[in-house]
Every structure is written in structure tokens, then in C-alpha cells.
Amino acid sequence: MSALEYRADLYDVIHGRRQHDIPWYVELARHVGGRVLELGAGTGRTALPVARAGIAIDALDVAEEMRAQLRKALEGETEEVRGRVRVLSGDMTRFSLPDSYGLIQIPFRSFLHNTTQDQQRACLERCHAHLAPGGLLALDVFLPSEEYMAAFEGDYEGLFRMDDPYPLPTGGFLLLSEWNAYDRAAQNVRAVHRYELLAENGRITESLYQILDLAWLYPDDLERLLVAAGFAEITFYSDFTSQPVGPETRDVAVTARRV
Ligand SMILES: C[S@@+](CC[C@H](N)C(=O)[O-])C[C@H]1O[C@@H](n2cnc3c(N)ncnc32)[C@H](O)[C@@H]1O
Structure with missing residues (x-):
């Protein structure tokens, strides 16, 4: 079993500064339309801006302390924003939800909590099963240095x-x-x-x-995993721009379409 310990009340103190990924996820959600599913949503650092942009989002996380922090953050939001966010308990390798989605997002390296290939494959299989045909999966990882x-x-x-x-x-x-x-x-x-x-x-x-x-994954690892899970049109983004991924890239973002 992998170690997973986040001090939920300090998460935003440390990671609230991370802002450069948010426009990319919000724009994707706008572009795709419909309710989004976020896996490993944590305290809502990325889910809340999506909801504030007028898009409904299901925020799934395995850790009750993180979900509690998100529920607390929602208390400070408007009624409209609160109404758009559903906070869900679940493991990204095992979840089963009644809805299907046009977009599933896994921001800020949360996919790397899947430290074995079995977990990585299980997560992608669950994503595929919850995406509508033609739906998009979007996630990011760090480029190992x-x-x-x-x-x-x-x-x-x-x-x-x-x-x-x-x-x-x-x-x-x-x-x-x-x-x-x-x-x-x-x-x-x-x-x-x-x-x-x-x-x-x-x-x-x-x-x-x-x-x-x-885990750490290179772009080729991700591509192989995504293809094996039934995804196509795999597109990489360097640091959330349309530039190609290269040695200077820090964040490798990727989108993949369910066929
Ligand atoms: C780096 S945080 C990302 C939080 C948020 N998406 C963000 O961008 O700030 C990773 C989150 O993934 C959650 N997590 C880790 N393993 C998970 C799993 N197997 N299923 C669901 N959530 C998981 C953790 O509890 C944590 O909240």
C-alpha cells in the first residue's frame, strides 16, 4: 500500500500558489461543456475555478480530510457555485458513478498516486467507462528531471x-x-x-x-497506457501551452479521447 498523507488544512497554504494550470483546465471544461468529473479533487484548488466559471463538476477524492476542506471552502462560495459542485468519496482506481461525462480531469499529478501499473491501468479503465463516446480525459504529470x-x-x-x-x-x-x-x-x-x-x-x-x-511517467509511458486503455487523439502540452514537450518542460499535460 502506498503512503498517502496530506495535511489537508495546510494544502492550500502550500499549493494555493499554483495557478498556471487553472486556465488550461477551465478552458477545456468550457470547450467540452456539460458536467465535469475531477479525480483527486482535494480541497478544490482546480474544481472551484471550474465551478466559478459556470460549469458543474463532481469532485471525487479518497481522503475525507481533503473532502472536508473542500466542503468548508464551498461555504464561502455563492449559492450558484455551491450548487454546481458535488463532493464525492471514492478511489480513482475503483469508482463507479451513475453518470457519464464529456470531460474527466486529473489535475496536479494526482494520477501519479497510482504507483503501480495495475493501479494506473485500473484508473484509466474507470475513466474510459465513465466517459461518453468522444469524451476527453485530461491530466498532468511532472517531467522527471x-x-x-x-x-x-x-x-x-x-x-x-x-x-x-x-x-x-x-x-x-x-x-x-x-x-x-x-x-x-x-x-x-x-x-x-x-x-x-x-x-x-x-x-x-x-x-x-x-x-x-x-510514480513518475515519461510521455511515452503515458501514451502507451492511454492507447492500451482505448484512448486516441493523444495530445501533449508543455507547461499548459501548445508548445511541444521538451527537456525544459516541467508539467506535461495530456488530453486523450475516448473512442
Ligand atoms: C496533489 S492533490 C491534487 C488536488 C487537486 N486536484 C489540485 O489540483 O490541487 C492529490 C489528491 O489526490 C487524492 N488521491 C490520492 N490517491 C487517490 C485515489 N486513489 N483516489 C482518489 N483520490 C486520490 C489525494 O487525497 C489528494 O487530495
């Missing part, structure tokens, strides 16, 4: 590397540092994140670890 991996290996193994401080909404800061252990044969990474919460006076008030197991 040998340079980044090397920063955590050899002499640097076990060394925590620190991010910039994140201001906390309640005052003070979150310091996040991480070290990653790469299994290059299995294409899996165990990311160990250390969180230190600091009060405004600089005193550490809480310190904790979070462990995430993720």
Missing part, C-alpha cells in the same frame, strides 16, 4: 532541502523541506516532507512529517 533527482542522491541522500517560507493565514510561517528517495527501476519516488509551523515570533509551534509515494 535527472538533475533534480541527483540533488537527493549519493552524498546528498537524506538531506532535507528547504523551500521558501509560506505565510500562514493565521500569522507566522510554514517552512517546508523535503528529501526524496527514488526507485529508478520501479519509477517510484518516496517524498518525505518536513513541516515546521512558526509563530510570528519565530518559535516553532508544530513540526511534522508527511510521506507521499508517487
Whole structure:
């Protein structure tokens, strides 16, 4: 069983800054029309902008803490936006819903929580089964960087590397540092994140670890998986633009059509 630990109340503090993917997902949803399904919707970072753009969305997540955070965020939205979002409990490798969709989206690398090929295939099979004929699947992954991996290996193994401080909404800061252990044969990474919460006076008030197991996939891996699952018209986007994916790409986004 893969480790999956998100500290739901700190998720938006860290990842709320990530904005560059949102227009791509919102535009796709607008273009396709109809109710969208998001897998691994978490706190609604990507689902809420879709709903705010006037599009109904089913937000499915396996973690109750994340769903609770999304329900809390919805309380601050207008009645119209609230009415467009259904928060669903489910595992992206096993879900079965009564509806079919024109668009299923899996933003921000959530597909990589499927650390085995069996899980990856099961997830794509479920997506295929829930898409209307001609429907689109859209997801993104990171492009593995040998340079980044090397920063955590050899002499640097076990060394925590620190991010910039994140201001906390309640005052003070979150310091996040991480070290990653790469299994290059299995294409899996165990990311160990250390969180230190600091009060405004600089005193550490809480310190904790979070462990995430993720797969990494190259564009060719994704293409093979998608074709095997019955998808066609597979299109890659570099960093959510129409540029081709290349060595400088960080986020590999892909769309695939159910035939
Ligand atoms: C990186 S977050 C992405 C959240 C949101 N989509 C975003 O873009 O910010 C990954 C989410 O996937 C969820 N998740 C991980 N494995 C899952 C699974 N097997 N089925 C459903 N959700 C899963 C986690 O609970 C978490 O909320």
C-alpha cells in the first residue's frame, strides 16, 4: 500500500500558489461543456475555478480530510457555485458513478498516486467507462528531471532541502523541506516532507512529517497506457501551452479521447 498523507488544512497554504494550470483546465471544461468529473479533487484548488466559471463538476477524492476542506471552502462560495459542485468519496482506481461525462480531469499529478501499473491501468479503465463516446480525459504529470533527482542522491541522500517560507493565514510561517528517495527501476519516488509551523515570533509551534509515494511517467509511458486503455487523439502540452514537450518542460499535460 502506498503512503498517502496530506495535511489537508495546510494544502492550500502550500499549493494555493499554483495557478498556471487553472486556465488550461477551465478552458477545456468550457470547450467540452456539460458536467465535469475531477479525480483527486482535494480541497478544490482546480474544481472551484471550474465551478466559478459556470460549469458543474463532481469532485471525487479518497481522503475525507481533503473532502472536508473542500466542503468548508464551498461555504464561502455563492449559492450558484455551491450548487454546481458535488463532493464525492471514492478511489480513482475503483469508482463507479451513475453518470457519464464529456470531460474527466486529473489535475496536479494526482494520477501519479497510482504507483503501480495495475493501479494506473485500473484508473484509466474507470475513466474510459465513465466517459461518453468522444469524451476527453485530461491530466498532468511532472517531467522527471535527472538533475533534480541527483540533488537527493549519493552524498546528498537524506538531506532535507528547504523551500521558501509560506505565510500562514493565521500569522507566522510554514517552512517546508523535503528529501526524496527514488526507485529508478520501479519509477517510484518516496517524498518525505518536513513541516515546521512558526509563530510570528519565530518559535516553532508544530513540526511534522508527511510521506507521499508517487510514480513518475515519461510521455511515452503515458501514451502507451492511454492507447492500451482505448484512448486516441493523444495530445501533449508543455507547461499548459501548445508548445511541444521538451527537456525544459516541467508539467506535461495530456488530453486523450475516448473512442
Ligand atoms: C496533489 S492533490 C491534487 C488536488 C487537486 N486536484 C489540485 O489540483 O490541487 C492529490 C489528491 O489526490 C487524492 N488521491 C490520492 N490517491 C487517490 C485515489 N486513489 N483516489 C482518489 N483520490 C486520490 C489525494 O487525497 C489528494 O487530495
